[in-house]
Amino acid sequence: EAQVTQNPRYLITVTGKKLxxxxxxxxxxxxxxWYRQDPGLGLRQIYYxxxxxxxxxxxxxxxxxxxxxxxxxxxxxxESPSPNQTSLYFxxxxxxxxxxEAFFGQGTRLTxx
Amino acid sequence: GENVEQHPSTLSVQEGDSAVIxxxxxxxxxxxxxxxxxxxxxxxxxxxxxxxxxxxxKDQRIAVTLNKTAKHFSLHITETQxxxxxxxxxxxxxxxxNLFFGTGTRLTxxP
Numbered sequence: 001e002a003q004v005t006q007n008p009r010y011l012i013t014v015t016g017k018k019l020x021x022x023x024x025x026x027x028x029x030x031x032x033x034w035y036r037q038d039p040g041l042g043l044r045q046i047y048y049x050x051x052x053x054x055x056x057x058x059x060x061x062x063x064x065x066x067x068x069x070x071x072x073x074x075x076x077x078x079e080s081p082s083p084n085q086t087s088l089y090f091x092x093x094x095x096x097x098x099x100x101e102a103f104f105g106q107g108t109r110l111t112x113x
Numbered sequence: 114g115e116n117v118e119q120h121p122s123t124l125s126v127q128e129g130d131s132a133v134i135x136x137x138x139x140x141x142x143x144x145x146x147x148x149x150x151x152x153x154x155x156x157x158x159x160x161x162x163x164x165x166x167x168x169x170x171k172d173q174r175i176a177v178t179l180n181k182t183a184k185h186f187s188l189h190i191t192e193t194q195x196x197x198x199x200x201x202x203x204x205x206x207x208x209x210x211n212l213f214f215g216t217g218t219r220l221t222x223x224p
Contacts, residue, residue, distance in 0.1 A: 033211070040122075042202060042216040043157070058211060059114070090156065098208060099145040099164065104156040 002027045006091050006105035013081055013112055021076045021108050023091030031097040032074040033058065034066065036087040037107075043090065049074055050097055081112040115140040117205045119215025126193050127223050134218045136203035137185040145206040146186045148177060151217075152199045160201075161188070193222045 004025045013019055025032065033048035035058075045058030049068040063085055065077040074093075078085060091105040116139040126132045138146075147162035163170045163177045163186065170177050174193075179186040190197055203215040 035214075040216060042119075043214040045211050045213075048211060097211075099206065101147070101159045101162070102149075102157075102212065104158070106156055 002103070004091055004093050004103050004105040006089075006108050009106060009108060011108060011110050013110070015082055015112055016080050019078050019081060019110075021078075021089060021091075021110070023074045023076065023105055024072050025074075025093040025103070026072065027093060027095075027103065028071065029093035029095050029103075030071070031095070031100075032068065032091065032093045033102075034064070034074070034076045035090045035092065036060065037090060038087050046076070046089075048097070078110075081110075083112050086110060086112050114211075115143055115205050115207055115213040117203060117213045117215045119203050119218060121218060122216065123219045123221070125221045125223060128193060128195060130193055132190045132193050132197070132220055132222075134188045134201055134203070134220070135185060136187070136205075136215050137183075138205040138213075139184070140205070140207050141181075141184060143205040143207045146177070146179060147204050147206075147212070148175075148188050149202045149204065149214075150199045151202065157202060190220075193220075195222050195224050198222045 007022045034046040035043040047066040049055045089108045092102040094100045094102045119136045144165035149157035150160045151157040176189045200217045204212045
């Protein structure tokens with residue numbers, strides 16, 4: 001089954017404790033991205049990747065890191081989480097970055113206390 | 114970059130009535146406009162999209178219209194059903210640049 005898989009689904013952590021949210025897709029998509037969803041703000045892009053070893057900042061990259069060592073995986077790293085990073089996070093992939101459907105993961109609800 | 118504004122933020126309709134959600138965009142070079150539906154607790158999923166060389170597109174009860182001159186596009190849902198209740202997001206994209214999403218519309222269909 002074609003899908004984008006994120007883990008974990010739910011995470012509660014403390015300020016400053018490094019964490020990684022994993023994202024994997026099995027559709028051989030070139031383009032992958034991370035969004036955060038906050039009430040009243042919609043979906044805002046954090047980082048994106050056009051292909052392996054090619055990553056770039058989205059609209060709200062501060063406090064986040066990503067890597068794309070393999071085509072299928074695109075982990076999101078929070079080196080020192082803060083409470084303002086409490087949010088619902090979605091990973092998405094698409095065949096290319098241009099005019100193609102974005103497939104979203106199930107979401108990760110992160111709470112930083 | 115692109116800026117997409119979406120209205121209304123909430124919309125309630127009676128079952129069987131039509132619902133219209135409107136979005137405007139700022140970048141006249143934007144050429145791809147998808148709509149995503151997000152049911153409660155679920156991931157966003159594409160329901161329809163339109164490209165700038167087309168003025169209207171239909172898929173059963175849903176349709177999208179695009180006015181490039183005015184830089185706005187709309188989602189129309191006819192004969193609404195309770196299962197249409199969800200949050201709907203519009204988005205705009207310019208070439209190979211990123212998707213910019215609107216802030217969402219929570220649609221409630223009242224049985």
